[in-house]
Amino acid sequence: NEGAGVVEAPGDSSFPEGARVMFTGPYGVSEDGTYGESIAVRLEDLCLIPDNIDDATAAGMPLAYLTAQITLMQAGFAPGKIVLAPAIGGAVGNAVTQLARAQGAGMAISTTTSPAKAKQARALGFEHVIDLSAEDLAHGVARIAGGRGVDVVIESVGGALTGQALATLALNGVLTTLGYSAGRETTIDVTDLIWKRASMSGFSLFAQSHAVRAAAWAAILPLLASGAVKPIVERTYKLEESAEALRHLIEDRPFGRVIVAH
Template sequence: MPFAIRIHHPGGPEAMSWEEVEVGNPAPGEARVRHEAVGLNFIDVYHRSGLYPLPLPSGLGLEAAGVVEAVGEGVTEVGAGDRVAYAGGPVGAYSELRCLPAHRLLKLPEAIGSRTAAAMMLQGLTSAYLLLRTYRVQAGDTVLIHAVAGGVGLIACQWAKALGATVIGTVSSPAKAALAHAHGCDHIIDYSREDFAPLVREITGGEGVAVVYDGVGKDTFAGSLDSLRTCGMLVCLGNASGPVPPFDPLLLSQKGSLFLTRPTLMHYTAKRADLVALGSELFDVVGSGKVKIEVNQTYPLPDVASAHRDLAARKLTGSTILLP
């Protein structure tokens, strides 16, 4: 029987266990996929810890790539033998084999391998909707990307540059600053040692940036608002430092009629047409070489607890994959 990571209660990395699971034939509308590589993402930590509660017991993981073994009745999107990848629900990617809705799968181009796909799908599709849908980055814009040396950060930085933007990025160490610089970040601020908002104002000649992409949360929220130009947009996409505390919406008008949004990939790809469109744009920008996907860490899937500890400690850079 195949194995998968399961949790029976929320908790730390030790809450995850490597268990035998039964995977039958795909139901109507489903495909059975044998995973070749699985993606690691911060939302997995939120699910495991209970910050984003799941019905328990549950699997974990939202992203993987592999080969379709079989399809259920009525499936037209993919067929047996297709190389595929996916990102988004339902959870359960931390597994050797699983069945899932076929309409969530995207066929992989010949040039993109399974490890690259597993490293880029969630982070790449997230970058796609952030840059092309939530706020459409234009040539000449200046944008601020927090944690720019992380998985989403490195992809979003390269993609924003390809769109003609000037990128300001924050990091938490000199090593991460060097990594961001190597990926084209124009201005790099170590927010663990410097107050980033005044520096953003200085870089932009006092104007502020068009948009802030903030996956850090509590520690950067106030400074992100102070970094925006009039009518700028703060996009909150994560809580790496903890949830943002409640605040008075009047603050948005006081700081320049600002926009604030908390988007999710699941909403932006709920319709298959939107998923396919964003996937096509991701495959194109990666295939063109404008965005390079680097797998900087790999872990055996049964040792995912170590990966979660390193992720929470911010020891990881770029993309990380788990190997079944």
């Protein structure tokens, strides 16, 4: 439901023929998706690609980066706040970490489930990464944040991690949950909400208005153009290799986006 390409038939839109654009929307859900050579896209779903971003990188950006920026804004993020976004190798976890850091977070903390990915993350400059195969989330956050909780959690993994992440919140903290790759059920301690006066809410990108998405792009694009955030593409496959691309994504759990290109 996301992709990038070149405008071929602009109709009466403001995007000229030949413009490089990226987009996301309900494509592949309620209408044709991006596994093809061409696609009809609504004007409000399009965004011009910055000159310093190649097409493959742009193709894997819109869903994760819009989700990341909007959830940060709606959670009341401000410079100096501590953010936790589990799954540094995943699309949303990485995007939240990069955007929070680029916009002045006091700390941008993430997680991984293997020493190899933790090492890879640190080599890429992600300083605050908790290896959950060696340390539980509560101890990792306490170690990194000096015993203080986090102000914002953007949780895209689901399962038991959602309840564990809720427990790391500081007073008046906010948790947003938006994914469930690790499971649709979790257990929470309600006192993590009550005594901390914390809040927890769900998020769906496709329920957001055009104005909200436009405001998010307005914040993201300058950071892309300046190089303050750098989306990570792990591998690019040809369209006819789509089956192998999906196998690699599901079974190998790579660090970064997997792109299918025509």
